[in-house]
Amino acid sequence: xxxxxxxxxxxxxxxxxxxxxxxxxxxxxxxxxxxxxxxxxxxxxxxxxxxxxxxxxxxxxxxxxxxxxxxxxxxxxxxxxxxxxxxxxxxxxxxxxxxxxxxxxxxxxxxxxxxxxxxxxxxxxxxxxxxxxxxxxxxxxxxxxxxxxxxxxxxxxxxxxxxxxxxxxxxxxxxxxxxxxxxxxxxxxxxxxxxxxxxxxxxxxxxxxxxxxxxxxxxxxxxxxxxxxxxxxxxxxxxxxxxxxxxxxxxxxxxxxxxxxxxxxxxxxxxxxxxxxxxxxxxxxxxxxxxxxxxxxxxxxxxxxxxxxxxxxxxxxxxxxxxxxxxxxxxxxxxxxxxxxxxxxxxxxxxxxxxxxxxxxxxxxxxxxxxxxxxxxxxxxxxxxxxxxxxxxxxxxxxxxxxxxxxxxxxxxxxxxxxxxxxxxxxxxxxxxxxxxxxxxxxxxxxxxxxxxxxxxxxxxxxxxxxxxxxxxxxxxxxxxxxxxxxxxxxxx
Numbered sequence: 389x390x391x392x393x394x395x396x397x398x399x400x401x402x403x404x405x406x407x408x409x410x411x412x413x414x415x416x417x418x419x420x421x422x423x424x425x426x427x428x429x430x431x432x433x434x435x436x437x438x439x440x441x442x443x444x445x446x447x448x449x450x451x452x453x454x455x456x457x458x459x460x461x462x463x464x465x466x467x468x469x470x471x472x473x474x475x476x477x478x479x480x481x482x483x484x485x486x487x488x489x490x491x492x493x494x495x496x497x498x499x500x501x502x503x504x505x506x507x508x509x510x511x512x513x514x515x516x517x518x519x520x521x522x523x524x525x526x527x528x529x530x531x532x533x534x535x536x537x538x539x540x541x542x543x544x545x546x547x548x549x550x551x552x553x554x555x556x557x558x559x560x561x562x563x564x565x566x567x568x569x570x571x572x573x574x575x576x577x578x579x580x581x582x583x584x585x586x587x588x589x590x591x592x593x594x595x596x597x598x599x600x601x602x603x604x605x606x607x608x609x610x611x612x613x614x615x616x617x618x619x620x621x622x623x624x625x626x627x628x629x630x631x632x633x634x635x636x637x638x639x640x641x642x643x644x645x646x647x648x649x650x651x652x653x654x655x656x657x658x659x660x661x662x663x664x665x666x667x668x669x670x671x672x673x674x675x676x677x678x679x680x681x682x683x684x685x686x687x688x689x690x691x692x693x694x695x696x697x698x699x700x701x702x703x704x705x706x707x708x709x710x711x712x713x714x715x716x717x718x719x720x721x722x723x724x725x726x727x728x729x730x731x732x733x734x735x736x737x738x739x740x741x742x743x744x745x746x747x748x749x750x751x752x753x754x755x756x757x758x759x760x761x762x763x764x765x766x767x768x769x770x771x772x773x774x775x776x777x778x779x780x781x782x783x784x785x786x787x788x789x790x791x792x793x794x795x796x797x798x799x800x801x802x803x804x805x806x807x808x809x810x811x812x813x814x815x816x817x818x819x820x821x822x823x824x825x826x827x828x829x830x831x832x833x834x835x836x837x838x839x840x841x842x843x844x845x846x847x848x849x850x851x852x853x854x855x856x857x858x859x860x861x862x863x864x865x866x867x868x869x870x871x872x873x874x875x876x877x878x879x880x881x
Contacts, residue, residue, distance in 0.1 A: 465550045470531035470563050478544035487511065491546060492534040492568075499572050500534070502616075503579065509618040510580055510608070514587045518691050525591060530583055532564040534575070541565075559585040574632040580620065581609035592691050596706035598666075599654040600690060603674030606635065606667050610675075621678060625736045625864070636735060638668035648730065648832035650825070651723050655707040676729045679739035683722070686713045720824050721746050727822070728767045731835035736864030747771035750854040753780070757877045759857075763788035764870035767820065767835065767856045772877055774821060776852045779880035782819060783844045788871035790815035790861050801873060802842040809860055816860045817841040817873065823853035846880060 475482045475491040483490040485504030492500065507530060515525050533541055541547035547565060551558055557566035557578040564582040569575040584605040588595045595601025608620040610633070624630040627637070642648070642665070649669045677683035693709050714722055729742045747769040759770040763786070774780055784801040791797075792814060797804050803813030812818070819841050822834035834856070839847055841857070857875065 465548055465560060468548055468561065468563065470533055470546055474544045474546050478540045478546065480540060480544075480546075487529055489529065489531040490534065491532070491541075493536050493540060494534060494568055499576070503532075503576070505616075506576070506580075506613070506618045507583060510583060510620060511587070513618075513620055514584070514591070514608070518587075518592060518688065520591055525587075528562075528587075528591065530562055530564055530586060532566070532579065532582075534566055534568055534579075536568040538567075557582045559583075559589070562586055562590060569632065571631045573630060577609045577611065577630075577633065579609075580611055581605040584608040588691065593693065594702050596690060596693065597655070597703040597710075599670045599673060600687075600706055600710075602667055603670035604687070604691075606671035607674045607678060610635075610671065621675070623675065623735070623737050623739075627735060629735075634664065635668035635671050636733060638665045639672060639730065639733060643730070643832065643836060648727075648836075650828055651719075651726055652826075652828045655711070672730065672733065673726070676726065676742065680743060686710065689713070716826070720826060723825050724822060727832055728835050731832065732766065732863055734863045738864055738866060740866070741766050741863045744856075745769065747854070753877060753879060755879050759875045759877065760872050761857045761875065762870050763790075763859050763873060765858065767858045769822075769854050769856050770875070770877075772855045774849045774852065774855060776849050779846065779848050781844070781846045781876075781878045781880050782841050783876045783878075784817050784841055784873055785843070786871060786873035788815075788859070788873065789869050790859065791865045792862055793865075800843065803860060809862055812838075812840055812860050813842075814860060814862070817875075818858055818860050819845075820856045821849055821851055821853040822856050823851060 470489065470491060472482050472484055472489060472491070481492050481494070481496050483496065483501065483504065487508045488504040490500065490503055494500065511525050511528060512522065514520070515522050533546055535541055535547070538547055551560065551565070554565070555567070557564065559565075559582040564579065564586060566575070566578045566582060569578065582605070585595055585601065588601065588604065595605075610622055610624065610630070611618055611620045612622045612629075613619075624633065624636070651673075654670070654673065674687065677687050690706050690710060693705055711719070724746065725742075725744055728744045732742055743765075744767045745765055748771070750769070750771050750773045752773040752775065757770075757772050759772065761768045761770065786801065788799055789796050790799045790804065792807055797807075797815070799815035801817040803816030805813050807814040817840075818838040820834040820838045833851060834853060839845060840860075855877065857873075859873075
C-alpha cells in the first residue's frame with residue numbers, strides 16, 4: 389500500500405513538473421534557436437548581397453526609393469508596408485500616431501513614446517532645409533520597426549526577404565528598420581538617419597551619391613533634445629554626450645595613422661556600406677559645408693538635381709553638379725578649407741572657428757616680410773611663400789586674451805604654459821606651411837603638423853607652400869577679443 393502511494397505521488401510530481409515551465413524558461417535569457425524555415429529566410433537575405441557593389445544590377449532589381457548608401461534590394465518589394473495588423477498578430481508592441489507607426493519587441497518607455505513627436509519636428513526641419521512647402525509633407529508618415537530579435541518580424545511579414553543584411557538600420561519607401569542599441573541616444577540617431585533617407589527618397593528626388601546621402605543622414609541624425617525640442621545637425625559637445633556615436637574618434641584615429649580623405653576620393657572611390665568610418669568622413673564633409681552659408685547652399689541645390697533612373701546615374705549627376713559649383717580657384721580654396729577643418733575637428737567645435745581666411749595670392753619671401761593676424765580668427769594665410777629646405781625665422785609680438793571654460797587669461801605669442809591644448813601651450817602662435825591642391829592630396833601635413841612659433845622660432849621648411857598662422861585656442865570657446873598680432877618673417881642665409 390505504501391509503495392503504491394509513493395508511486396502515485398511520484399507520478400503526480402513528474403506530470404506537474406513536465407507541464408509547468410521553469411522560471412528560466414519563462415524569462416528565456418538566451419534567444420531560442422531558429423527553425424529551419426527561419427534559417428531559410430535569413431539565407432534569402434544573405435543572397436541579396438550577391439550582386440551588391442558589382443554595378444551590374446538592372447533598374448528592375450534596384451528599387452529607386454531604397455536607401456541610397458545601401459539601397460540595392462531585390463525585386464518584389466514594391467508596395468511593401470509595415471502594418472499594425474501584422475504587428476499585433478505577432479504580439480509586438482505598437483505605437484500609432486499621425487506621423488509614425490512604431491513596432492517593437494522592446495518595452496515601450498518614455499523615450500519611444502515621444503518618437504512620433506520628434507519625427508514631427510524633424511519633418512518640419514527637413515522641409516525648411518530643403519525648401520519644401522509644409523503642406524506637401526502634412527500627411528507624410530514613417531512605419532518603423534525597432535528590433536531586439538528579428539525573428540518575430542521576419543515570421544510575420546514585418547521584415548521582408550528582399551532586404552540585404554544590415555547591422556544597424558535600413559530604409560525602403562516609408563519603412564524603416566533598425567536594431568535596438570544600448571544607448572537610447574544612438575538608437576534615436578539611427579532612427580533619424582533612416583528617416584532622412586526616407587524623406588530624400590520620397591519627397592525629394594533621391595539620395596544621390598553615397599557621400600551626399602549618407603553625409604546628410606548622419607548630419608540630421610546627430611541631434612540634441614532639450615526641453616522637448618529636437619535640434620538636428622548639432623556638433624556633439626563631448627564624447628559622453630553621444631555614447632557609441634564615435635564619428636570624431638574615427639577621424640582622429642585616421643589622422644594619427646596618417647590617413648586623410650581628400651575631396652576627390654569622395655567622388656572616385658565607393659564608400660563602404662554600413663561602415664562607420666565611411667559614415668564619419670561623409671558626416672564631417674556635410675557638417676563643414678552646412679556651417680558656412682555659401683557651401684550649405686550648394687548642398688541644398690544638389691538635393692533637387694534630376695538624379696536619373698539608377699544609382700550610377702544619380703551619383704554621377706550629383707557629383708558632376710557638385711564639382712561644377714566651384715571654379716578651379718574656388719575648388720582649391722575649398723580643398724584647403726577641408727584640410728583645415730579636419731585638422732581642427734574636436735568635440736564642441738564652434739562653427740565660427742573653422743572659417744579660414746585665404747590670401748588672394750602668395751608671393752615668395754624676399755628677405756623680409758611684415759604681416760599681421762587677428763587672435764580671434766582660425767587659420768589665416770598671410771600671402772608669404774617659403775621653399776622646401778630653406779631656413780627661416782619668425783618673430784611675433786602682441787597682447788590678447790584666451791579663454792578656457794569660464795576663465796580668461798591675458799596672453800602673448802608664447803602662450804600660457806599652465807594650460808595646454810593638443811600638447812601645445814594654450815594661446816601660443818602656430819604656423820603651418822600649406823601647399824595648394826586640387827582635392828587629390830592625401831597627405832595632411834601643414835595644418836595637422838603646425839610649427840609652434842611663440843615669440844620667435846627658426847626652422848627649415850619641410851615643404852614648399854604658403855605660411856598660415858593662428859592662435860592655439862580651444863575650438864569650443866568663443867574668442868575673448870580680436871587683437872592684432874604683428875609678425876616678422878625673414879630668410880636665414
